[in-house]
Amino acid sequence: MHGVSLATSLAVGAFVLAACGSSPARRDTTMMSGAAPVATASAQSKPAFDEADVMFAQMMIAHHQEAIEMAELATGRATYEETKELAEKIKSGEQPQIETLQGWLKEWGRTTPISEAGNDRPTGIADANVKTLLDSRGPAFDKGFLTMMIDHHEEAIAMARVERKQGQNSKAKKLADRIMKEQQAQVAQMKKLLARIP
Known part of the structure; x- marks a missing residue:
C-alpha cells in the first residue's frame, strides 16, 4: 500500500486476517474469534x-x-477545487x-489511542511519502494526495468489513456499515478525479 506507515499496514492486516483463519481452532483463539462478548446488557443497560x-x-x-x-495538507496545497472539497468532506465527516x-x-x-497532535506532518504516514507529497506542487500534489487517500480509505473499508463480520455491538456494526458506504463512494470519486488530472 502506498502512503501509509508499515506499522499501520501491519496492524490493519492483522485485524483483517484475524477474521479469515481457516481452522476452527485458530478462530477460537484469536481476538476476532466471535467468542462470548466481553460485556453483555446488564442492569445498567450497557450494550x-x-x-x-x-x-x-x-x-x-x-x-x-x-x-x-x-486532508489538512490538501486544503492548503491542492490545485483542484474538487480535491479541496473532498478533503473538507473527509475532515467534517470523520471527526x-x-x-x-x-x-x-x-x-x-x-483505552483510547493517544493523538500526536501538534506534529507538522501526518503521524501515521511514512516519512518518504510525506516528503514527496510536501515537495510536490500543482497537479502533482493532487495526484499524490489522491493516491495516498485511496489506499488509506481501502484500509478503512477492510477494517469495517471485519467489524461487520466479527463485532458484537450493534452501534459499532452500524457505524462500520456507514464507513464502508461513505468511503467506497469517496474512493470512486477520487479515482475519477485522479484519471482526469494530467
Whole structure:
C-alpha cells in the first residue's frame, strides 16, 4: 500500500486476517474469534461488546486521525477545487466519528489511542511519502494526495468489513456499515478525479 506507515499496514492486516483463519481452532483463539462478548446488557443497560468492537474502535480512531491530518495538507496545497472539497468532506465527516468511537471506548472501560497532535506532518504516514507529497506542487500534489487517500480509505473499508463480520455491538456494526458506504463512494470519486488530472 502506498502512503501509509508499515506499522499501520501491519496492524490493519492483522485485524483483517484475524477474521479469515481457516481452522476452527485458530478462530477460537484469536481476538476476532466471535467468542462470548466481553460485556453483555446488564442492569445498567450497557450494550454488549466484544474484543472485535474494541479493536475496531481503537484502530479506526487512529486511522481517521491520519486521514484528517492528510486532508489538512490538501486544503492548503491542492490545485483542484474538487480535491479541496473532498478533503473538507473527509475532515467534517470523520471527526464526529472519532468522537463517537472515543465515547464508546470510555463507556466500555477501554483505552483510547493517544493523538500526536501538534506534529507538522501526518503521524501515521511514512516519512518518504510525506516528503514527496510536501515537495510536490500543482497537479502533482493532487495526484499524490489522491493516491495516498485511496489506499488509506481501502484500509478503512477492510477494517469495517471485519467489524461487520466479527463485532458484537450493534452501534459499532452500524457505524462500520456507514464507513464502508461513505468511503467506497469517496474512493470512486477520487479515482475519477485522479484519471482526469494530467
